[in-house]
Amino acid sequence: MLSVRDLAVSFQTRNGEVRAVRGITLELGKGEILGIVGESGSGKSVTSYALMRILDAGGSITAGEVTYSGIDLRRAAERDMRDIRGREISMIFQNPRAALNPIRKVGHQIEDVLRQHGRATRADARQKAIEALKAVRIKDAEARYDAYPFELSGGMCQRVVCAIALACDPRLLIADEPTTGLDITTQKAVMDLVRDLIRDRGMSSILITHDLGLAAQYCDRIVVMKDGRIVEQGDPVQIFSAPQHAYTRKLVDATPREGESIRSLLPPDERHPTLPHKVHNRPLIEVKDLTKTYQGKSGPVHAVRGISFRVDQGQSVGLVGESGCGKSTTSEILVRLLDPTSGAVLFDGHDIAGIPARRFVRDTRRKDIQMVFQDATDSLNPRHSARQSIAEPLRRLAGMRGAKLTARVEELAVLVGLPLALLDRFPHQLSGGQKARVGIARAVALEPRFLILDEPTAALDVSIQALVLNLLVDLRAKLGLSYLFVSHDLHVVRLLCDYVIVMKDGQIVEEGPADRIMRNPTHPYTQELLDAAPKPPARRVAAE
Amino acid sequence: MTDAPLPRTQGTWAHLVYVLRANPVTLLAFGMFAFLIFCAVFGPAVVPYDPLATNAAKSLQPPSWEHWFGTDQIGRDVFSRVIVATRLDLMISVAAVALSFVVGSILGAVAGYWGGWLDSVLNRFLDTIMAFPLFVLAMGIVAALGNTIENIIYATAIINTPFYARLVRAEVNIRRNAGFAQAAKLCGNSDLRVLAFHIFPNALPPMMVQVSLNLGWAILNAAGLSFIGLGVRPPTPEWGIMVAEGANFIVSGEWWLAVFPGLWLMLAVFTFNLLGDGLRDIVDPRKRT
Incomplete structure (x- = not known):
């Protein structure tokens, strides 16, 4: 469904050219959830921006092919891209509060997307927006339609962002660190919701995250990125049980798990014995x-x-x-x-x-x-x-x-x-x-x-x-x-x-x-x- | 961590060179600024004629090799007068801006940090100043206090203070509860020290833009006051007075009397306006690599 071949992205900066993505190749099947995991600076977010062609100023795709359902996304005209974004491919951003316009009611923001893509008319926009809010399991959707983003909790805002992203029934959803900054119980609620929606609608999805544990739980396949390159890919169990690349092993080690000691977070050769600390009963x-x-x-x-x-x-x-x-x-x-x-x-x-x-x-x-x-x-x-x-x-x-x-x-x-x-x-x-x-x-x-x-x-x-x-x-x-x-x-x-x-x-x-x-x-x-x-x-x- | 080969970091000097090279406009602005400073410091020593010496035989001569900017109605060399006036005009504007910078910073920082009733009172006071047409207010102050150079400085400082106070208040307010301010308190800094040595310096980059724009306004303001007969008195060379005096002769064709001082005034204001962005980049450590 989506195929990326040798994609490379560079940014022009004061210190010369920075190669953020250095030739990555990806395939995403229909109905598949792909996790892209990497630490900051690995180029995982830049990859997704390149797919959507929303790179910051100074950034450009220098090589490679991006094909989505037979459309060449790299060469598509900006007009066509505008049509594809939201209707075919949509995106959930890192900070839900920043992704929503703070001075507009959330209902109106959903209507904007619907009407932009011709999914609703002035007459039925409100009704469809409320349906979209219900779809992301927001209770009391009629009342929430009139809420401003600041009146909602972080988890609620992320649900609204999901509603906007899913309003036009896209076939591919890119979620860029969708739960960073959310509480752990909210994270679970949001991720469960996203997974169910993707499954119900038969969509494909790319989940970008720094959390290997989160990716393992929600993705069918995981790609590990480092310094703009893919170092390893495979299904979650395989990545965890038998990581091949040294970097993947380091990431797997560093992910806190039940029953492990603090030293086991480090690579094996750095695990010095823990010095004891004395607790006085005073x-x-x-x-x-x-x-x-x-x-x-x-x-x-x-x-x-x-x-x-x-x-x-x-x-x-x-x-x-x-x-x-x-x-x-x-x-x-x-x-x-x-x-x-x-x-x-x-x-x-x-x-x-x-x-x-x-x-x-x-x-x-x-x-x-x-x-x-x-x-x-x-x-x-x-x-x-x-x-x-x-x-x-x-x-x-x-x-x-x-x-x-x-x-x-x-x-x-x-x-x-x-x-x-x-x-x-x-x-x-x-x-x-x-x-x-x-x-x-x-x-x-x-x-x-x-x-x-x-x-x-x-x-x-x-x-x-x-x-x-x-x-x-x-x-x-x-x-x-x-x-x-x-x-x-x-x-x-x-x-x-x-x-x-x-x-x-x-x-x-x-x-x-x-x-x-x-x-x-x-x-x-x-x-x-x-x-x-x-x-x-x-x-x-x-x-x- | 593991980054063994460290890229070299820039020192202050290298950063200065970078800022000047990266932006030709900044380089131009600094070049013009250096020229103005040179005129202010060495002007009286290098000009070809005494700016006050009259020569009735050579009155109202058009620009020539002998008198680049021509001569005025009593035969004084306009070029010499324009260059010599730089010192006075720069002095008035720098003193006024420095005064409003200091007063505005203190008022704004206090209001922004402690807030409460102090903040409300101060804001309403500043609103009151800003509600006046500023130039008219300056005229009123000079007229009331007396026609001296000091009073021009005070008047210009008063009308500029609210801009600094507003800016500093906003910049301090957003950093009042920043982590580094809290950390500074844990290091044993009193509120006053946290404000003065940790929060306020972080407000400097936007202040620099304000300062340089303000220097331009202040020169215009001082010249404007002199133009309408307040402040500097003839025969002292000053751009505003020269334009005012020259204006009488434009009708009769002696354009150089008003045009050259006016041009110089424009040049100075233009320089300061261009200077702002460069100054901000220099005082902002985050612009360094």
Whole structure:
């Protein structure tokens, strides 16, 4: 149905030509779901843009053939392409909120597509748009027709984007990271929906994702891309059980699975034995009846509703929940960036919640409680080099200057595995993993006693995530740190944490030792979280 | 990670050279700017005639090899006067823009960072200033405060301040809760330090565009005030006065008196307008590779 032969795409940039896709060959059969898996920069998204001929300025197809049902897409006139997009081939984009026009009602946006392709007239457009909303299982579709994108949740927005993509009954659907940024239960709901719709309508689909586990669960066949080339293709079970290419093996290893240890995420030759960390039976942090209420436009919003827990010296506690559960608010209060509405936070037995966040900056305990932020890019000052960012806490809180400061910064860079040559680079000149390392180096610079990790790997590729998680394990043993690991992914939390707390709607629904929670969760919500995570096929250890 | 062979990164100088080479317009703008600076610094030393010396025998002569831009009604060399005036005009505009940059940045940064009633009060105040026809407001200020060069600077600064305050407020506001601002607090920076050393510098790139456009406006504004008789007084050489005086002679055919200072004024404003994008690229570290 779709055949791609030796496709190559290049971009003209300030540093010369960048070859994003270097000759890939693909076949997609009727009714087939093909997964294109690769990490950032592998050229997987560019491939799909090239198929649709929607490359950014400066990008062009330099070689190859793209044939869709006998039509040469590379040479088709722009007028014909406009007809093909939406009616024959349509696309679901990464960020559903950005893909929808924020100031138009979602119903009107569906009507636009229908009328553009002559599928509806002024008279019946509304009715057809409501049908399209019903098709993607949006409850109360008549009322949702008049909603604006900002009034809908992320999952709901992605459903609307699906409705738009499917409104004209295309025969090929390209989904580019359709669930990135969505909660894990929402991800499951959206992916199940997309799969059912594709099956019911007999469509073909290309699912582009960085998550090998997700692709394995929903695709008939998987193509693994690296640096603009296809390194391996095959059916999911084969890819997982007997990966041929070294890169595929690395990806398979790095995908967190049940029953594997944190070291097994790394390639076999890098699996040093884990250093043990000691947990003392002495509380470092005790949270008592913590609440936080914001004044919203429509009444008070209870972000955190009276939670209590403790973190022992040397212990790693996982705080798990989906967006809006209050986990970020809790971590911001603990790190003293935010003042609670009520409740106490005892650090070493002394309440620190009573000191306003504004004054805690000058408290002697400031250096003992630090944080690694969720988005490494956002958490580094764009105008500061890596060296300046790491030096900041040392200069401000330890008063270090000159040669001593330089030595300490370089020592920290070595500790987190950041090449010294990169220290004078600005954040935009560093890769995601390197930025994460800078953020971690800054957080541990003053040897804090309590470190909050706010989804430190959420924005990273799986192979980088594997490296960063292992770095955190090593640091914990070397520096005797206590962690509060905030995340939405139980499978990642389990790897690092001794104890897990599950939060929902500002309350703790379940807590216990990590192994126990993973093996027999008692609360239905924990069960739901565990079920929603993609389950990659088990890896058969090849007899080598 | 595993990227062993590191591409070299650019230093500030290499980046400057890149920005100038990549965009010929920027190169032209910087060349013209250098020329204006040269005129301002060395003008009085290099001009062929004393800009104030009168010579009744040579009044109202058209442009010639001896007097490139001709002479005026009392025999002063127009070329010398135009070049010498550069210093005064640049000084007025740079001082005015610097003043509005500083005041506007402080007001805008405070309003954008802390928000609340402070923000509301400040915004309404700025709205009030902007509700006046700006040139008329400047005229009023100069007329009320007295006819001096300092007062032209103050008046020009006051009418330009709201633009800076608005811009800085918006830029600071979107970064108020950015990760790097939070991280800076964890590093022991007080709110004021976070604002001044972490958030504000990130607002500089768009500010540079504003600064250079504003320099152009400020020159026009100062010349405009002088043209209508406020501010700089004759016989001091100044582009606005020269155009105003020259305007009386256009009818009788002595076009060079008004055209050359006007042309120079246009050249200066044009230079500053072109300069903006280049300046922004230079102060933005993200433009480096």
